[in-house]
Amino acid sequence: MRIALIGSRWFGAEMLKIVHARGYDFHVVAPDAEDRLAQTAVELGAPLSLHTGKRRVTHDHLPGEFDVVVAAYSHAFIPLDKAPISIGYHPSLLPRWRGIASVEWTVKAGDAVAGGSVYHLTDEMDAGGIAAQDWCFVLPGEDAGSLWRRELGPMGLRLLAQVIDEIAQTGTCRAEPQDERFVTLAPRIKEAESA
Missing domain, CATH: 3.40.50.170 (Formyl transferase, N-terminal domain)
Structure with a gap:
C-alpha cells in the first residue's frame, strides 16, 4: 500500500515512524526543511517534498498515485484526487x-x-x-x-x-x-x- 503522508511537527513525525515501522511504501510532504516531520523523513531516508510558504499541497508535491492520503497535523489544502481514500x-x-x-x-x-x-x-x-x-x-x-x-x-x-x-x-x-x-x-x- 502506498501512502502520501502530509503533516508537520511532532504528530506528523510520530505518524511517519509508525508508517515506516509497518513497512508501508510512502511519500512525505512537510511545510519546510526545519519542520520535525521533514527532519524525521531525512533521518529515515524517506522521499520528501516541501510546500514551503504555501498553505496548499499541489500535485507537484505528490509524485505518482497513492492508495491513501493521510493528513497528520496539516493545515494545508490537499488535492483529493491523488488517492481513492483521503483521511485525517x-x-x-x-x-x-x-x-x-x-x-x-x-x-x-x-x-x-x-x-x-x-x-x-x-x-x-x-x-x-x-x-x-x-x-x-x-x-x-x-x-x-x-x-x-x-x-x-x-x-x-x-x-x-x-x-x-x-x-x-x-x-x-x-x-x-x-x-x-x-x-x-x-x-x-x-x-x-x-x-
Whole structure:
C-alpha cells in the first residue's frame, strides 16, 4: 500500500515512524526543511517534498498515485484526487469543534469529555465521514496543551494507525456521516474574541 503522508511537527513525525515501522511504501510532504516531520523523513531516508510558504499541497508535491492520503497535523489544502481514500485526524468528537482550535475550544467551553476523530477529507473543513473515534475525560483545570499531550495526540496516532491498517487489509474505509445538527465551530481563539 502506498501512502502520501502530509503533516508537520511532532504528530506528523510520530505518524511517519509508525508508517515506516509497518513497512508501508510512502511519500512525505512537510511545510519546510526545519519542520520535525521533514527532519524525521531525512533521518529515515524517506522521499520528501516541501510546500514551503504555501498553505496548499499541489500535485507537484505528490509524485505518482497513492492508495491513501493521510493528513497528520496539516493545515494545508490537499488535492483529493491523488488517492481513492483521503483521511485525517481531528482532535475533537466531530462534528463538535470543527476548526483549527478544537482542543482550545474544548477546554474553553468546559467540556468534561473530549475525543478524536479520523475522518475523510472533503472540500469542507472537518466535515467528512467518520472512520474512527474515541473519547477521554478532561481533567479539572487541564489546559489545551496538557490535554493534547496526555490524551488527544497519542489517541490520534493510535486511531490513524488503526484505520491505515484496516485500509491495507480491506481496501476500504468506513465513513459514517456526521450529524449536522451537532456542529460547533472552533476558530482561532483570538479571531473569535475580536469578532
